[in-house]
Amino acid sequence: MSYCYTVSGVSLRPDTVGAGHSAARHSGSMLSNKCGFNLVQVGGTWVRQAEEKQQVEGRLSEAKIFENKCDHGVSWTVVSPIVFTYRVTQCKNLLDPSNGTLLWGHLEDEALESTIRSVRPVKRFVVIDQTVNRLYGARVAKYFQDRGVVCKILPLPTTEENKSLELVTKILEEVHAFDLDRRSEPIIAVGGGVCLDVVGLAASLYRRRTPYIRVPTTVLAYVDASVGAKTGVNFAGGKNKLGSYVPPVATFLDRAFFQTLPPRQVSNGMAEMLKMALMKHRGLFELLEADGSELLRSKMQSPGGGGGAEREDGAAASTRIAIETMLEELAPNLWEDDLDRLVDFGHLISPKLEMAVLPALLHGEAVNVDMSFMVYVAHQRGLLTAQEKQRVVRCMLGLALPVWHPGCTLDLVRAALEERRSHSAGSLRMPLPTGLGCAEIFHDALEDNVLCQVHQNWTDELNQLGTNQRV
Numbered sequence: 001m002s003y004c005y006t007v008s009g010v011s012l013r014p015d016t017v018g019a020g021h022s023a024a025r026h027s028g029s030m031l032s033n034k035c036g037f038n039l040v041q042v043g044g045t046w047v048r049q050a051e052e053k054q055q056v057e058g059r060l061s062e063a064k065i066f067e068n069k070c071d072h073g074v075s076w077t078v079v080s081p082i083v084f085t086y087r088v089t090q091c092k093n094l095l096d097p098s099n100g101t102l103l104w105g106h107l108e109d110e111a112l113e114s115t116i117r118s119v120r121p122v123k124r125f126v127v128i129d130q131t132v133n134r135l136y137g138a139r140v141a142k143y144f145q146d147r148g149v150v151c152k153i154l155p156l157p158t159t160e161e162n163k164s165l166e167l168v169t170k171i172l173e174e175v176h177a178f179d180l181d182r183r184s185e186p187i188i189a190v191g192g193g194v195c196l197d198v199v200g201l202a203a204s205l206y207r208r209r210t211p212y213i214r215v216p217t218t219v220l221a222y223v224d225a226s227v228g229a230k231t232g233v234n235f236a237g238g239k240n241k242l243g244s245y246v247p248p249v250a251t252f253l254d255r256a257f258f259q260t261l262p263p264r265q266v267s268n269g270m271a272e273m274l275k276m277a278l279m280k281h282r283g284l285f286e287l288l289e290a291d292g293s294e295l296l297r298s299k300m301q302s303p304g305g306g307g308g309a310e311r312e313d314g315a316a317a318s319t320r321i322a323i324e325t326m327l328e329e330l331a332p333n334l335w336e337d338d339l340d341r342l343v344d345f346g347h348l349i350s351p352k353l354e355m356a357v358l359p360a361l362l363h364g365e366a367v368n369v370d371m372s373f374m375v376y377v378a379h380q381r382g383l384l385t386a387q388e389k390q391r392v393v394r395c396m397l398g399l400a401l402p403v404w405h406p407g408c409t410l411d412l413v414r415a416a417l418e419e420r421r422s423h424s425a426g427s428l429r430m431p432l433p434t435g436l437g438c439a440e441i442f443h444d445a446l447e448d449n450v451l452c453q454v455h456q457n458w459t460d461e462l463n464q465l466g467t468n469q470r471v
């Protein structure tokens with residue numbers, strides 16, 4: 001990704017911003033004279049040299065400066081590529097003190113590790129969800145104690161209601177008091193998506209960017225919130241209205257945490273896995289279709305704990321594919337510049353629905369109701385056969401997810417789609433399945449009579465199945 005900004009002398013016009021080195025687009029007295037410069041490091045200082053002239057040898061930066069002179073002044077457009085590198089690691093026994101992943105797994109190589117090892121004492125600051133702390137806090141403390149690490153563990157009530165700047169400030173105050181070295185001591189977040197989002201935002205603010213590590217403990221956070229770059233808190237009544245795009249240095253995934261989750265939380269996360277399956281992986285869909293109920297019952301644990309080198313089981317395969325497919329979609333679009341996103345499937349109606357019926361539906365449940373409706377839209381458009389539609393709905397029910405909800409009224413669907421259109425540069429950009437495990441983005445609007453018809457069919461066929469609510 002590139003970062004581009006313009007510094008101007010006088011009277012900068014909007015059409016000069018970001019124009020870069022393209023031909024002058026101005027008229028009359030605004031006719032401009034543009035040239036591009038490379039940046040070369042010579043003897044510790046950076047010098048610019050015209051693109052076409054290589055005058056001095058030195059380290060060439062990937063950044064460029066474009067100069068634009070016109071009658072009214074001069075502007076410099078800086079294009080500076082920013083590269084983020086982060087690692088997502090699936091592992092077992094993360095809290096076993098003999099496993100070095102939690103402490104050193106974010107580092108690139110052994111050499112770096114030994115450098116860090118020479119810094120004494122090693123310190124870590126851990127923010128942990130309060131419930132997770134009750135269940136795993138003692139093991140986290142023992143892990144660091146056994147490895148001789150000076151550790152501060154901060155348990156916080158990281159609930160959706162508390163997902164605010166106040167929590168961020170609280171973390172920042174404690175981090176500051178702990179006096180960590182921002183270069184070598186990443187902040188560690190252990191918990192569900194709320195905890196990971198809040199800690200990520202705090203880390204992205206502290207000293208402008210402090211490395212952090214995500215350890216997700218819910219299925220939803222494991223397959224979704226922990227693998228991308230987004231951080232955030234709720235603000236002014238809106239979900240994740242404040243946030244940043246700053247990925248963690250590493251994410252460590254261990255399914256063992258799921259053993260203590262209520263079944264509803266497991267289903268909740270499986271909705272996001274089903275999303276990836278429907279959009280781009282038929283094999284994952286078939287796996288969830290065949291084994292979904294069993295995966296739910298076993299809370300995604302591998303038979304026999306998954307030790308040894310036996311064949312990959314359903315829990316291991318389904319989570320691996322969910323992560324791989326998610327990373328494929330996120331990595332090229334980490335800052336979400338491209339508005340055409342398959343990962344938005346299930347997220348057109350659900351934000352409005354989730355807020356409207358709060359707290360009746362968890363995020364993944366609202367996503368599933370949205371996906372169920374969209375499967376009916378796809379069927380109506382001839383993209384899915386009746387049999388494929390039924391298979392998807394049956395799979396959803398196997399995962400104990402709601403396929404219909406009384407709060408998802410025709411008016412709410414209309415309003416949500418209109419909001420989507422206005423926030424997506426005037427196009428609906430609606431991802432729809434075009435088969436089981438493949439999809440396309442559709443830009444055209446849904447005509448109102450079609451929407452009415454689909455909503456009617458959807459309600460007639462699925463409301464009898466109930467909202468499948470379990471607590």
Ligand SMILES: NC(=O)c1ccc[n+]([C@@H]2O[C@H](COP(=O)([O-])OP(=O)(O)OC[C@H]3O[C@@H](n4cnc5c(N)ncnc54)[C@H](O)[C@@H]3O)[C@@H](O)[C@H]2O)c1
Pocket residue numbers: 129130131132135158159160163191192193194195197217218219220221224225226228229230231240257258259260261262265268363
């Ligand atoms: N950054 C992103 O890209 C992204 C993506 C998806 C969702 N999110 C965010 O994630 C949040 C939802 O995440 P979530 O579903 O994990 O919710 P959550 O963080 O509220 O966790 C759900 C509940 O499970 C409990 N819990 C967590 N781990 C547990 C465990 N191992 N055993 C028992 N209980 C446990 C928590 O205390 C909490 O009560 C939302 O705020 C959403 O905005 C962010």
Ligand SMILES: [Zn+2]
Pocket residue numbers: 224272347363367
């Ligand atoms: Zn989601």
